[in-house]
Amino acid sequence: MLEQRLVVLGRAGIVPVTAVNVKLRFRGYDLASVQVDLRESWRIGPVEIPTRLVLAPMAGVSVQAFRRQGRRFGAGLVCSEMVSCAGLSHGNERSLGYLRIAADEHPLAVQIFGSEPGIMAEAARMVEDAGADLVDVNFGCPVRKVTKTGAGATLLEEPDRACGIVEAVADAVSVPVSVKMRRGLHNGSRTCIEIGPKLVEAGAASLTLHPRSARQMYTGEADHRLTAELVELVDVPVVASGDIVSRAKAQIVLATTGAEAVMVGRAAQGNPWALRHIMGDEAEPSREEVAAELILFIRETVRELGEHRATGFLKKFYGWYLGRGRFPRPFKQELVQLATLEEVEQRLLAAAPGARFVLERLEDELPQGDEILLDLPISIYGGG
Numbered sequence: 001m002l003e004q005r006l007v008v009l010g011r012a013g014i015v016p017v018t019a020v021n022v023k024l025r026f027r028g029y030d031l032a033s034v035q036v037d038l039r040e041s042w043r044i045g046p047v048e049i050p051t052r053l054v055l056a057p058m059a060g061v062s063v064q065a066f067r068r069q070g071r072r073f074g075a076g077l078v079c080s081e082m083v084s085c086a087g088l089s090h091g092n093e094r095s096l097g098y099l100r101i102a103a104d105e106h107p108l109a110v111q112i113f114g115s116e117p118g119i120m121a122e123a124a125r126m127v128e129d130a131g132a133d134l135v136d137v138n139f140g141c142p143v144r145k146v147t148k149t150g151a152g153a154t155l156l157e158e159p160d161r162a163c164g165i166v167e168a169v170a171d172a173v174s175v176p177v178s179v180k181m182r183r184g185l186h187n188g189s190r191t192c193i194e195i196g197p198k199l200v201e202a203g204a205a206s207l208t209l210h211p212r213s214a215r216q217m218y219t220g221e222a223d224h225r226l227t228a229e230l231v232e233l234v235d236v237p238v239v240a241s242g243d244i245v246s247r248a249k250a251q252i253v254l255a256t257t258g259a260e261a262v263m264v265g266r267a268a269q270g271n272p273w274a275l276r277h278i279m280g281d282e283a284e285p286s287r288e289e290v291a292a293e294l295i296l297f298i299r300e301t302v303r304e305l306g307e308h309r310a311t312g313f314l315k316k317f318y319g320w321y322l323g324r325g326r327f328p329r330p331f332k333q334e335l336v337q338l339a340t341l342e343e344v345e346q347r348l349l350a351a352a353p354g355a356r357f358v359l360e361r362l363e364d365e366l367p368q369g370d371e372i373l374l375d376l377p378i379s380i381y382g383g384g
């Protein structure tokens with residue numbers, strides 16, 4: 001697939017990668033002269049994805065406001081955080097809340113986790129009914145609370161059960177099913193290479209690989225040589241996740257692995273401009289833009305989670321948005337200590353008065369009102 005990618009690039013005319021000043025050779029190709037077009041569309045089954053940039057699922061981060069923002073800033077595909085299949089199956093309010101999907105999120109994947117094929121299948125049907133374009137299955141979560149239930153990354157060591165889950169989920173829904181996984185449980189593990197083709201045989205229409213071990217959590221580096229190996233072994237699109245923090249890194253990973261797309265996680269936390277940079281727009285945001293995006297994020301999150309939950313949830317975002325020299329350091333501390341979100345908003349507007357106009361434009365541009373879901377009253381989401 002990599003050979004094909006490079007030949008196609010050759011035909012399309014090779015464009016120099018100015019941002020990549022590394023002299024990198026791979027199988028005889030000079031990668032400094034290869035640029036993969038991130039604006040090209042690609043597919044997972046029948047689902048067309050308009051760019052080669054995917055916004056990562058992140059628990060405690062990937063609320064609807066984050067996903068909608070990701071789409072506006074260039075992500076071709078966005079994903080919910082992982083949702084417990086048991087929670088969905090028991091009608092748990094918080095789990096059901098994750099199935100709230102807005103019109104401007106599509107294409108969107110909802111990710112589920114669990115260890116029982118039957119319950120995963122039932123959850124997948126609920127996800128499909130809620131309007132998701134893809135059901136993503138989590139075989140990557142390294143957190144003990146999840147792995148001790150036999151879900152997440154532990155399933156990589158149980159290939160029969162993992163394949164049983166994928167088969168049951170794929171049989172239950174008509175939308176494509178994708179799998180997101182780590183390299184394996186232990187450092188140096190190559191389990192993803194063994195299990196990847198089996199998961200495809202069981203019905204996975206796409207694989208996302210975050211090539212760190214579960215034990216590594218987020219330390220060390222993602223080893224995308226494994227991503228390249230996986231691409232060679234399967235005939236479905238592979239998405240490369242891990243350490244994609246710049247346009248140069250995205251280009252190198254796409255070119256050297258043959259992955260169909262790159263996934264961006266931590267770099268986009270409170271920094272949607274990272275997505276825009278990766279897509280090729282280098283402009284830095286003004287203070288007004290930063291403040292306006294943060295206020296919009298606050299308002300949307302209140303609508304989704306309700307004021308009480310949103311207040312705690314949002315605190316970590318202040319540092320993420322306001323850092324990088326955009327605002328003086330003590331300003332973040334000041335916001336964290338304010339009692340209400342109303343005060344946070346007022347303080348942001350006082351610091352960047354022009355944000356008011358940017359915000360008005362942003363709100364005007366957002367589609368209104370066609371959010372549905374599951375025929376449940378809006379109160380179930382804690383929003384209003």
Ligand SMILES: Cc1cc2nc3c(=O)[nH]c(=O)nc-3n(C[C@H](O)[C@H](O)[C@H](O)COP(=O)(O)O)c2cc1C
Pocket residue numbers: 056057058059060061080081082111138140141180210241242243244263264265266267
């Ligand atoms: C706070 C946080 C929460 C995450 N939650 C999930 C999750 O719910 N499901 C999942 O598949 N991966 C999850 N991940 C992993 C990311 O999707 C991604 O694979 C990983 O962060 C590596 O990409 P990055 O270097 O671009 O951050 C999470 C990562 C972080 C930092």
